[in-house]
Amino acid sequence: MTEVMTHNSIAASSSQTRHHALKSFRFGDVLFKNLTLSSAIIVLVILGGVILSLIKGSIPALTALGPEFFISQSWNPVSDKFGALPAIYGTLVTSFIAVLIAVPVGLGIAIFLTELCPMWARRPIGIAIELLAGIPSIIYGIWGLFVFAPFLQSHVQPFLISIFSSIPFLRDVFAGPGYGIGTLTAGLILSIMILPFITSISRDVFLTVPTVLKEAAFGIGCTTWEVVRKIVIPYTRVAIVGGVMLGLGRALGETMAVTFVIGNAHKISTSILAPGTTISATIANEFTEAVGSIYTSSLIALGLILFTITFFVLAIARFLLMRIEQKGAR
Amino acid sequence: MSSYAIRKSRNFIAMSLCYGAALLGLTALTFILAVLVYKGLSGLNLAVFTEMTPPPGSSGGLLNAIFGSVVMTVCGVLIGTPIGLLAGTYMAEYGRYSALTKIIRFVNDILLSAPSIVVGLFVYEILVSTVGHFSAWAGIVSLSILVLPVVVRTTEDMLLLVPNGLREAAAALGLPQSIVIRKIAYRAARSGLMTGVLLAIARVSGETAPLLFTALNNQFWSTNINAPMSSLPVVIYQFALSPYKDWQQLAWTGALLITFTVLFLSVIARMLSSSKVQK
Numbered sequence A: 001m002t003e004v005m006t007h008n009s010i011a012a013s014s015s016q017t018r019h020h021a022l023k024s025f026r027f028g029d030v031l032f033k034n035l036t037l038s039s040a041i042i043v044l045v046i047l048g049g050v051i052l053s054l055i056k057g058s059i060p061a062l063t064a065l066g067p068e069f070f071i072s073q074s075w076n077p078v079s080d081k082f083g084a085l086p087a088i089y090g091t092l093v094t095s096f097i098a099v100l101i102a103v104p105v106g107l108g109i110a111i112f113l114t115e116l117c118p119m120w121a122r123r124p125i126g127i128a129i130e131l132l133a134g135i136p137s138i139i140y141g142i143w144g145l146f147v148f149a150p151f152l153q154s155h156v157q158p159f160l161i162s163i164f165s166s167i168p169f170l171r172d173v174f175a176g177p178g179y180g181i182g183t184l185t186a187g188l189i190l191s192i193m194i195l196p197f198i199t200s201i202s203r204d205v206f207l208t209v210p211t212v213l214k215e216a217a218f219g220i221g222c223t224t225w226e227v228v229r230k231i232v233i234p235y236t237r238v239a240i241v242g243g244v245m246l247g248l249g250r251a252l253g254e255t256m257a258v259t260f261v262i263g264n265a266h267k268i269s270t271s272i273l274a275p276g277t278t279i280s281a282t283i284a285n286e287f288t289e290a291v292g293s294i295y296t297s298s299l300i301a302l303g304l305i306l307f308t309i310t311f312f313v314l315a316i317a318r319f320l321l322m323r324i325e326q327k328g329a330r
Numbered sequence B: 001m002s003s004y005a006i007r008k009s010r011n012f013i014a015m016s017l018c019y020g021a022a023l024l025g026l027t028a029l030t031f032i033l034a035v036l037v038y039k040g041l042s043g044l045n046l047a048v049f050t051e052m053t054p055p056p057g058s059s060g061g062l063l064n065a066i067f068g069s070v071v072m073t074v075c076g077v078l079i080g081t082p083i084g085l086l087a088g089t090y091m092a093e094y095g096r097y098s099a100l101t102k103i104i105r106f107v108n109d110i111l112l113s114a115p116s117i118v119v120g121l122f123v124y125e126i127l128v129s130t131v132g133h134f135s136a137w138a139g140i141v142s143l144s145i146l147v148l149p150v151v152v153r154t155t156e157d158m159l160l161l162v163p164n165g166l167r168e169a170a171a172a173l174g175l176p177q178s179i180v181i182r183k184i185a186y187r188a189a190r191s192g193l194m195t196g197v198l199l200a201i202a203r204v205s206g207e208t209a210p211l212l213f214t215a216l217n218n219q220f221w222s223t224n225i226n227a228p229m230s231s232l233p234v235v236i237y238q239f240a241l242s243p244y245k246d247w248q249q250l251a252w253t254g255a256l257l258i259t260f261t262v263l264f265l266s267v268i269a270r271m272l273s274s275s276k277v278q279k
Helices: A003-013 A015-065 A085-116 A120-134 A138-162 A183-206 A211-221 A224-253 A255-262 A278-286 A292-330 B005-040 B046-050 B063-094 B101-114 B116-128 B134-162 B164-172 B179-188 B191-203 B232-240 B246-276
Strands: none
Touching: A015 A292, A015 B063, A015 B101, A015 B116, A015 B134, A015 B179, A085 A120, A085 A183, A085 A224, A085 A278, A085 A292, A085 B005, A120 A183, A120 B005, A120 B246, A138 A183, A138 A255, A138 B005, A138 B232, A138 B246, A183 A224, A183 A255, A183 B005, A211 A224, A211 B101, A224 A292, A224 B005, A224 B101, A224 B116, A255 A278, A255 B232, A278 A292, A278 B116, A292 B101, A292 B116, B005 B246, B046 B063, B046 B246, B063 B101, B063 B134, B063 B179, B063 B191, B063 B232, B063 B246, B134 B191, B164 B179, B179 B191, B191 B246, B232 B246
16 A cells, blocks of 8 residues: 555656556556456366366277277276276266265255254354365265274164065165175265255255245244245255255265275176275276276276266256356345 | 144154254264264374384374475465466456356356366376376375365455445545555455465365375375375375274374364364454
8 A cells, every 4th residue: 555655646746757657557457457367267277178188088098998988897907998887887876875865964954054943053053064064085984984884884784684675676775795885885975075065055045035935924824844845945946956966066076985985896786785986986096006008098088977977067056056146136 | 633733743743854964964073073083082192293104014103294285285275376366356356247257157166166086187197197207296286276266266255245335445546456456355355365265275185086196195204396295185095094003093193183174274264254244
């Protein structure tokens, strides 16, 4: 501020220096504007660079293996035969389990935070749930491997296997033996990890519901549950789906936590208790050990598939969330 | 049963489930933190901060890993923050209504939630496979790519909160726009901008996936930016999956250190931003 002041007083003293000061202002203005513009463009360049480098890196594998890469189940570094299907399948199944569990629980917490919780406790509980998002992925991994997986193996999985053992189809989905680690464990840990995203977005959009609407419903004698189900959720439906997609995007790309507990088996099992693999776990596990250009390139191609899937999921999420933001702005 | 009683009991069941959900979430958090403290605290001693990561079967510390993590995080933040700050400035100040801003906002949101392992692959392609060896540089660059979108997002949001009256008053004094932004808008949004940086640090200090094949790991003390460098998350990954008890104990201790650093940073960031909102 002071330097500006002195500039101004000098400028006022003579038109010569005034002209000079204006020129330096203009120069600074143009410089700063272009600096910010080029920084903004760097963001675009990075995304473009990510896409291009992944495409470039995956060309050797895709040309050598052809469409076989997307449908093959074999993963054999010795004979250079790679198929992405088990990893894609594992990614989708673990994320599906995660969303299936995190959505009802997340919505429940959001309802609790906006309708039931006493005012003074709302902020601390909200922050506590959001802290779950702050815990690094690797911590979930080490916790999952040493604490959660043994717990599931000894307490939950035998129970699941026995209650579903006589029901067709579900019998195969929950077929034993339970190893502790596996697809289900990965899905459960992912559900804890995406819970805060779904919770905080749902809570934020629940708060955008006009109070008049809710009061009108309460006024004609609706119960809290009826207000939530008939007023709050329909009003915020689009944004909730957006929040779920955002959580799904996270779950699809989550790496370290899954790598610890998925079991890293390149095969498709009907049982969700069996070990499997995901795209990100495969890359994390094998990339530094990959020898040969086809092997490395196959892993990069997996990365390209992962990026493409998450890109579309996140794009849809943003599109849906943008609609509620415009609604809120109006 | 009357329809009123049915509705009431339905309400009771649904609301109990909501209480249950909240309890479940809080239990998960407490459970994870309690396990970390229980397992990590027993291995926490001075040696952790003064000795290098040990070979299998002997005791040691995490000094080189902590050092590597600090160096790479600090450098990543130092590179990512100015770019993010300037990009956010463009979006909020110069191009607030332009089409370019809309595109950048969209792309930035994609980068914000993109899988970090993909960022690692990208940096591997441009900085590791071309140079021919792993290096701390590559790790720093991948962390700065993860810092960038966080800072861009918060900078834009926080600058949009600065009232236009402030800018107009400054412009009416004859200040050029760049000085209005730097001396008025930045100052008004300062605590919000700090929040963004803290959140970015919190995000990258636990990142493992992009470091696995950029900075790799290094069992020894190394200050060479051009060589592989150890980092806390990668050491945790390696040690936790090993069969050696000493290594596993160090992994838990490292996990405790990282988690509480990250949680501390995010709590501070939240306190900064909430005091802003209340004003």
